[in-house]
Amino acid sequence: MLHFDSDYMEGAHPRILEELCRDNGSQHVGYGLDGICDEAKDRIRKACGAPDAEVWFLVGGTQTNRTVIDSTLRPYEGVVAAESGHISVHEAGAIESSGHKVITLPQHDGKIDAAELRDYLETFEHDENHDHMVRPGMTYISHPTEFGTLYSANELRQISRVCHDHGIPLYLDGARLAYGLAADGTDVTLHTVAECCDVFYIGGTKVGALFGEAVVITRPHLIDGFFPQIKLNGALLAKGWLLGLQFNTLFTDGLYERIARNAIVQVMRIKRGFAEKGYRQLFGSPTNQQFLILDNETMDRLRKDVSFSFWEKYDDDHTVVRFATSWATKPEDVDALLQLL
Amino acid sequence: MLHFDSDYMEGAHPRILEELCRDNGSQHVGYGLDGICDEAKDRIRKACGAPDAEVWFLVGGTQTNRTVIDSTLRPYEGVVAAESGHISVHEAGAIESSGHKVITLPQHDGKIDAAELRDYLETFEHDENHDHMVRPGMTYISHPTEFGTLYSANELRQISRVCHDHGIPLYLDGARLAYGLAADGTDVTLHTVAECCDVFYIGGTKVGALFGEAVVITRPHLIDGFFPQIKLNGALLAKGWLLGLQFNTLFTDGLYERIARNAIVQVMRIKRGFAEKGYRQLFGSPTNQQFLILDNETMDRLRKDVSFSFWEKYDDDHTVVRFATSWATKPEDVDALLQLL
Amino acid sequence: MLHFDSDYMEGAHPRILEELCRDNGSQHVGYGLDGICDEAKDRIRKACGAPDAEVWFLVGGTQTNRTVIDSTLRPYEGVVAAESGHISVHEAGAIESSGHKVITLPQHDGKIDAAELRDYLETFEHDENHDHMVRPGMTYISHPTEFGTLYSANELRQISRVCHDHGIPLYLDGARLAYGLAADGTDVTLHTVAECCDVFYIGGTKVGALFGEAVVITRPHLIDGFFPQIKLNGALLAKGWLLGLQFNTLFTDGLYERIARNAIVQVMRIKRGFAEKGYRQLFGSPTNQQFLILDNETMDRLRKDVSFSFWEKYDDDHTVVRFATSWATKPEDVDALLQLL
Amino acid sequence: MLHFDSDYMEGAHPRILEELCRDNGSQHVGYGLDGICDEAKDRIRKACGAPDAEVWFLVGGTQTNRTVIDSTLRPYEGVVAAESGHISVHEAGAIESSGHKVITLPQHDGKIDAAELRDYLETFEHDENHDHMVRPGMTYISHPTEFGTLYSANELRQISRVCHDHGIPLYLDGARLAYGLAADGTDVTLHTVAECCDVFYIGGTKVGALFGEAVVITRPHLIDGFFPQIKLNGALLAKGWLLGLQFNTLFTDGLYERIARNAIVQVMRIKRGFAEKGYRQLFGSPTNQQFLILDNETMDRLRKDVSFSFWEKYDDDHTVVRFATSWATKPEDVDALLQLL
Structure with a gap:
C-alpha cells in the first residue's frame, strides 16, 4: 500500500x-x-x-x-x-x-x-x-x-x-x-x-x-x-x-529547508503525472498538498493500492481527493503511484 | 420628538x-x-x-x-x-x-x-x-x-x-x-x-x-x-x-396578548402610511418592527422630529431604517408620524 | 410571623x-x-x-x-x-x-x-x-x-x-x-x-x-x-x-444613609434584648446581621412566631442563628420579637 | 555534578x-x-x-x-x-x-x-x-x-x-x-x-x-x-x-515495574545513608522522593557537588530538601552522593 x-x-x-x-x-x-x-x-x-x-x-x-x-x-x-x-x-x-x-x-x-x-x-x-x-x-x-x-x-x-x-x-x-x-x-x-x-x-x-x-x-x-x-x-x-x-x-545546516524541498519535488511529480493523464486540480497549489478531481471509477481503482484523503464530492461522477507528500516521501513510492495512473 | x-x-x-x-x-x-x-x-x-x-x-x-x-x-x-x-x-x-x-x-x-x-x-x-x-x-x-x-x-x-x-x-x-x-x-x-x-x-x-x-x-x-x-x-x-x-x-386576564396587539395595530398603521406614500419595505414583516427603504432626503427630514434606527445603507441614495412600536405606543404618536410623511 | x-x-x-x-x-x-x-x-x-x-x-x-x-x-x-x-x-x-x-x-x-x-x-x-x-x-x-x-x-x-x-x-x-x-x-x-x-x-x-x-x-x-x-x-x-x-x-437628600441607619437602630435593639436575657453572640457585629448562640429549646420556641436563619451547630445543645434587619424593618416587629424573649 | x-x-x-x-x-x-x-x-x-x-x-x-x-x-x-x-x-x-x-x-x-x-x-x-x-x-x-x-x-x-x-x-x-x-x-x-x-x-x-x-x-x-x-x-x-x-x-516483559524498582532501590540507599548520619526526614516516604531536614551548613556544602530541590525552610538553621531518584538513576551516582555525606 x-x-x-x-x-x-x-x-x-x-x-x-x-x-x-x-x-x-x-x-x-x-x-x-x-x-x-x-x-x-x-x-x-x-x-x-x-x-x-x-x-x-x-x-x-x-x-x-x-x-x-x-x-x-x-x-x-x-x-x-x-x-x-x-x-x-x-x-x-x-x-x-x-x-x-x-x-x-x-x-x-x-x-x-x-x-x-x-x-x-x-x-x-x-x-x-x-x-x-x-x-x-x-x-x-x-x-x-x-x-x-x-x-x-x-x-x-x-x-x-x-x-x-x-x-x-x-x-x-x-x-x-x-x-x-x-x-x-x-x-x-x-x-x-x-x-x-x-x-x-x-x-x-x-x-x-x-x-x-x-x-x-x-x-x-x-x-x-x-x-x-x-x-x-x-x-x-x-x-x-x-x-x-x-x-x-x-535549524542546523539547513535541514529544515532541505527536507521540505523533497516534499515539493515529489508532489510536483505527482501533480504533473495526473495532469499528463488529463486530471484537473481544484486549487493551483504549489505546496505538498494537491487537490485533484478524479472520476469515481479511477478513484476506486487507485484505492486498491494507494491511500489518500477524500476531500469532497465534486459532482455525481467525480470526487475531489487530496494527495499529500512529506519530507519523508520516497521517490520510489511516487514512481509506483505514477505507474498506476 | x-x-x-x-x-x-x-x-x-x-x-x-x-x-x-x-x-x-x-x-x-x-x-x-x-x-x-x-x-x-x-x-x-x-x-x-x-x-x-x-x-x-x-x-x-x-x-x-x-x-x-x-x-x-x-x-x-x-x-x-x-x-x-x-x-x-x-x-x-x-x-x-x-x-x-x-x-x-x-x-x-x-x-x-x-x-x-x-x-x-x-x-x-x-x-x-x-x-x-x-x-x-x-x-x-x-x-x-x-x-x-x-x-x-x-x-x-x-x-x-x-x-x-x-x-x-x-x-x-x-x-x-x-x-x-x-x-x-x-x-x-x-x-x-x-x-x-x-x-x-x-x-x-x-x-x-x-x-x-x-x-x-x-x-x-x-x-x-x-x-x-x-x-x-x-x-x-x-x-x-x-x-x-x-x-x-x-398572564392574568390576557394582558400579555392584549398589549402585544396594540403594537401590531400601531405598526401596521405606520406600514400602510409609508406604503401609501410609495416607500418600499425590506422584509415583509408582520410584527412590530418594520424595515423601510427611505431616500436619504426623506430620512434626514424625518429625523428632525422622529427618532428611529439606522439599519444599513441600501444604495448611495437610499437607506434602510427600522421603525419599532411596542405595547406602549400611543396612537397619537403614530398620527403625528403619519402627518409628517 | x-x-x-x-x-x-x-x-x-x-x-x-x-x-x-x-x-x-x-x-x-x-x-x-x-x-x-x-x-x-x-x-x-x-x-x-x-x-x-x-x-x-x-x-x-x-x-x-x-x-x-x-x-x-x-x-x-x-x-x-x-x-x-x-x-x-x-x-x-x-x-x-x-x-x-x-x-x-x-x-x-x-x-x-x-x-x-x-x-x-x-x-x-x-x-x-x-x-x-x-x-x-x-x-x-x-x-x-x-x-x-x-x-x-x-x-x-x-x-x-x-x-x-x-x-x-x-x-x-x-x-x-x-x-x-x-x-x-x-x-x-x-x-x-x-x-x-x-x-x-x-x-x-x-x-x-x-x-x-x-x-x-x-x-x-x-x-x-x-x-x-x-x-x-x-x-x-x-x-x-x-x-x-x-x-x-x-443618593438624593441622604436617603441611602438614613434608611441604613434604621437597620442599625433596630438590630441593636435586638442585640441588647438578647444580651439582657443572657444570650451570647458569636461575632461582635456592629451591623445589621447579628449571630446569636441560642439553646435549642429557645430556638425551637421562637421559631413558632419568628423566622430567622440557621447558621451552624454550636454544640449539642446550642445553635448559632442569624437575625438580620434591613432599611424596611419596622420598630413594632422588633417590639414583638423582644416580647417573645 | x-x-x-x-x-x-x-x-x-x-x-x-x-x-x-x-x-x-x-x-x-x-x-x-x-x-x-x-x-x-x-x-x-x-x-x-x-x-x-x-x-x-x-x-x-x-x-x-x-x-x-x-x-x-x-x-x-x-x-x-x-x-x-x-x-x-x-x-x-x-x-x-x-x-x-x-x-x-x-x-x-x-x-x-x-x-x-x-x-x-x-x-x-x-x-x-x-x-x-x-x-x-x-x-x-x-x-x-x-x-x-x-x-x-x-x-x-x-x-x-x-x-x-x-x-x-x-x-x-x-x-x-x-x-x-x-x-x-x-x-x-x-x-x-x-x-x-x-x-x-x-x-x-x-x-x-x-x-x-x-x-x-x-x-x-x-x-x-x-x-x-x-x-x-x-x-x-x-x-x-x-x-x-x-x-x-x-508494558512488555514487566519493564515498567522493573525500572520503577530501580528508583526505589537507589532512593532507599540515599535514605539510609542520611539516616545513618543522623539526618531526619520530614515524611516517611516509601517512594522515589525523600524529604530530608538538613542543617544549612550541610546543605550548602552538598550543593557544591549535588543538585536537589529546595522544599521549605524548617527553622532558622535547617531546611527541608527533596532528593528524587528515577528509573534512570545510576548506582554509582548514589555511591558518589553517599561518599559526600
Whole structure:
C-alpha cells in the first residue's frame, strides 16, 4: 500500500533520532529552561532575522493556536480567520472553548483578502452597535493555507498593514510553513514572515520532527505571562529539551529547508503525472498538498493500492481527493503511484 | 420628538406597577422560591398547554440565552443558529465566552430553513473528520426573528422534527414572542411553540415588564442543575418575586396578548402610511418592527422630529431604517408620524 | 410571623417606587446611556469624593463580582479572598466558571489580615515555582463582611498599601456597604472606601432598591472594554435607566444613609434584648446581621412566631442563628420579637 | 555534578528509543487510531485486570488532569482534592481555567482522609445553601502523593466507597504510580487501583517514557465525547502512535515495574545513608522522593557537588530538601552522593 494521506504519517528525520539517542544519557532541567532550548531559540531568531524575538516551544498545532490566541486576546475579543481556516473548522472548538469567537471572512483559495479584512474592520468600528458585538482582537492566517495555497509577500504585507492600521496583531499558523517556503515561485521567506507577523509558529510535527511547534513572538510585550498560560492550557512539556533538540537539529545546516524541498519535488511529480493523464486540480497549489478531481471509477481503482484523503464530492461522477507528500516521501513510492495512473 | 427606536424604551404596563406598589409592603423569600413565582409558573404552564413544563424566571435576553445554552450543551458542543441570529451577532460573544461555538446557517429573511438544517446535520454526521469539529448540540431560532419575520407552524414543526431526528433539542428565543403571536395571519400559538420546542423563553422586557424573561423547559431532564447554573452565570435575582409578580400580571386576564396587539395595530398603521406614500419595505414583516427603504432626503427630514434606527445603507441614495412600536405606543404618536410623511 | 431572615425580603423604598411610577410614561434609550444614569453617576462620584471615577450599574451581587473580577484579571491570575468570602463559598463557582481561582486566606471574624496578605504575596513572589502557580491578580474584601464585621479605616489603608506595594488592585464588595457606613463607632466613610479601593461596589439590592449595584472604578484604565464584558456576562440591563433611577433616588437628600441607619437602630435593639436575657453572640457585629448562640429549646420556641436563619451547630445543645434587619424593618416587629424573649 | 532534582531529567529507557528507531521508517494513521496504540491499550487493560476499560493516551500530567476533570464535570461542579494536591497548587490554575473549582480538604502527609471526605460530602448535601455552592462532582487523589506517601489498599477502598456512596467518581493521578507500586510494603497493585477508581492515569513521563500518560476509564460511559474534548483541550497528539509505542514497550516483559524498582532501590540507599548520619526526614516516604531536614551548613556544602530541590525552610538553621531518584538513576551516582555525606 502506498500512503499519501497526510504529512504526519512518519516519525522523525533520522538526524533527529540520532540526536535523541546521543543525548539520551544526559540530564536536563525541565520545562524548556535548558541549554539546548536556548541554542535552538538562537538559531530560530537568526533564521528569522529577528534577533529580539521571543521563541517558545509547544507540542502540537491546535494546542499552539489555542494557547497563543487565548493568551493574546482580552475576554471580549475574537480572532478573525478565513471561513476555511483550521481554527474555524477543524479544532473541535478549541478557540471557543477558551472563550473566544472565531470571526470568519470569506476564503479565496483558502486565503483572506486584505481589502475585505479592511472593509470588515472599518465596518465593525463604524457600527453603532459594536459594543454589543465581538471585537476583532487578532487576525489569523495560515501559510500554506488548508488548501495548500500561498500568500505572496505583497499580500502578507498588505494584510499586515491592515492589521496594524487597526491596532490588531497578525498571527500566522505555520504548521506547514516549510513547505510554503520551499515552494517554487514563492517570494515569501522566513524574514518576510517575521517582518509581517506579530506572532507566528514554525511547524515541526509535519516537517521532520516527532512533534513540536516553535512560536516566534516578534512584537515585544504582545503576551504577558505566557509561561503560566502555556502551563494552564496543559501545553507545557515536562522534558522541554526534547522540543529544543528537535528544532536545534532542524535549524542546523539547513535541514529544515532541505527536507521540505523533497516534499515539493515529489508532489510536483505527482501533480504533473495526473495532469499528463488529463486530471484537473481544484486549487493551483504549489505546496505538498494537491487537490485533484478524479472520476469515481479511477478513484476506486487507485484505492486498491494507494491511500489518500477524500476531500469532497465534486459532482455525481467525480470526487475531489487530496494527495499529500512529506519530507519523508520516497521517490520510489511516487514512481509506483505514477505507474498506476 | 417621536420615538420609534426600539420596543424597550418604556417602563412597565401600569398594572404591573400597581401590583408592585401593592405588594411592596410584603416580605418574601428570595431567589424565586416564593409563592408569587409559583402562581406565575402555573399560569404560564396553562397558557402553553404544558402542565409538566419547568418554568424559570431570568432578568434579560442575553443572560437567558447564555445560561440556557451553556447549561444544555456539553463542552464539545455548539449551537446552530441563523447567521443573523441575535446570539451570532449582537451578544458580544456571550455564547463563545461560555465556551461554545455558534455554528451559523444561512438566513432567509432571518429564518433558518429546515432542509438546510437537515443537510447540515447529515453532512456533519457523515464527515469523516467530525470528531475534529464542533458537534451541533442544540438549534437556536428566534421568533419573531431579528428581522421581524415569523415562522409558520408548519416550518416550526419541520425544524423541530429535524432536530429530534438528530437527537438535538430545539431552543426558541422569544424576546418578542408576544408580537409574533399577535401578528395577523400567523398560525403559531403558544401551544405550537411548547409543542415544537424543548426549551424556549417568553420575553417580558419588550412586552410590558420592566424586565424579565420566562424560560419554559418542556423536555424533562433537559438540563440538570439549572439553579446553580443560573447562579454561577450571575443570573439569579435575589428578589425573585419581582419576576414572578410581573409575569403573574402579564398572564392574568390576557394582558400579555392584549398589549402585544396594540403594537401590531400601531405598526401596521405606520406600514400602510409609508406604503401609501410609495416607500418600499425590506422584509415583509408582520410584527412590530418594520424595515423601510427611505431616500436619504426623506430620512434626514424625518429625523428632525422622529427618532428611529439606522439599519444599513441600501444604495448611495437610499437607506434602510427600522421603525419599532411596542405595547406602549400611543396612537397619537403614530398620527403625528403619519402627518409628517 | 415575624421575618428576620435576611435583608432582601422587601421591595423598594417608597420613594423609589414613586419615582418609578412618575417616570413610567417616559421613553429612554437603553443600556444605561440615558440621562438619569448620568445624573446618578454624578451623585455617586460626589458622595465618594472621586470626581474622576467611572461608575457602572449592574443588577446583582454575584453578577457584579463575576463581571468585575473576570474583566480585571488576566487568564493566569486569581483573586485573593478570605476563606469565608462570598466569592469563596456562596456564588456557586461563578468566579471559577469565568476561569479564575479564588485564592483563600484565613478569615478573622470574616476579615483578612494585612500582614498575612503581605506574607502570602511575598511568599508567592519568592516561590521558585510561582510560574506553575496561580498569580494573585486582585484582592477581594467585603465590607461589612459575611459575618457582619467591619474593617477600620486603618485596616483598609493597610490592606490597600499591601496591594499597591505588590501592584495588585483592591476590590471591595459593598453589597451591604450602607449598613457598614451607618454602624456605630466606624471610622470608614465612602471617601475612605474610594481612597483605598481601586474598584468597589455600592449595594442597592439590600439597601432600599428593588435591585442594583453601583460599581465605582477609581483607578483609571483598570478595566478596558467593560461595556462589552458586562454584555457578554449577561449583566447588561436593557432598561438601564431603572438602575440609574433607583440610585439617583437613594443618593438624593441622604436617603441611602438614613434608611441604613434604621437597620442599625433596630438590630441593636435586638442585640441588647438578647444580651439582657443572657444570650451570647458569636461575632461582635456592629451591623445589621447579628449571630446569636441560642439553646435549642429557645430556638425551637421562637421559631413558632419568628423566622430567622440557621447558621451552624454550636454544640449539642446550642445553635448559632442569624437575625438580620434591613432599611424596611419596622420598630413594632422588633417590639414583638423582644416580647417573645 | 550529581543530579537528584527530579524524576524527569532523563530521556527515555533505551528500549523505547530502540523501538522508536526501529519503527521510524513506518507510516501510521494519526491521532491514536493506529494498531500500536491498540496493542498498548490491550496490554494496559490486561495489567489492570480491567478488560472493559477504555484507555487513552495523552502527553503530560497537567494536560491529562485538565482534560479528564473538565470532561467529566458538569459546569456547576468542582473537584475535591487535598490542599497539597498537584491540581490545587502547581498547575497554574488549569482546572479553574476550564471553569471548575478545586475544593480542598486537609492533607495528612499529602493524603485525604476517607472520614473527612464523607463528612464534607454529607455537610454539603445537608447545607440549606448548597445550591449556592459548588457541587462536588469528582474526587481527585494522587498516588504516590506530592509528598511521596502512599495510600494503603484499605484507604483507597474506603475513599472509593465514600465517593460511590455519594455518586461521585474517584480519579487517581498516577504521574508516579509505578514508584508507588514498586515501593516496599505497599499492598496496592494496579488491580487495586482499577478496582477502586473510576478513572486514573498511569504516568509515563516520569517512568521511562519521553512523555506520555495513559488514562484508564473503568466506569462505562463516565465521559462522553472524550475524543473531541481531548482535541479542544489541545491534548490530541498528531502522531499518536508515539504514545502507543512507548506504553507498549513499557508494558512488555514487566519493564515498567522493573525500572520503577530501580528508583526505589537507589532512593532507599540515599535514605539510609542520611539516616545513618543522623539526618531526619520530614515524611516517611516509601517512594522515589525523600524529604530530608538538613542543617544549612550541610546543605550548602552538598550543593557544591549535588543538585536537589529546595522544599521549605524548617527553622532558622535547617531546611527541608527533596532528593528524587528515577528509573534512570545510576548506582554509582548514589555511591558518589553517599561518599559526600
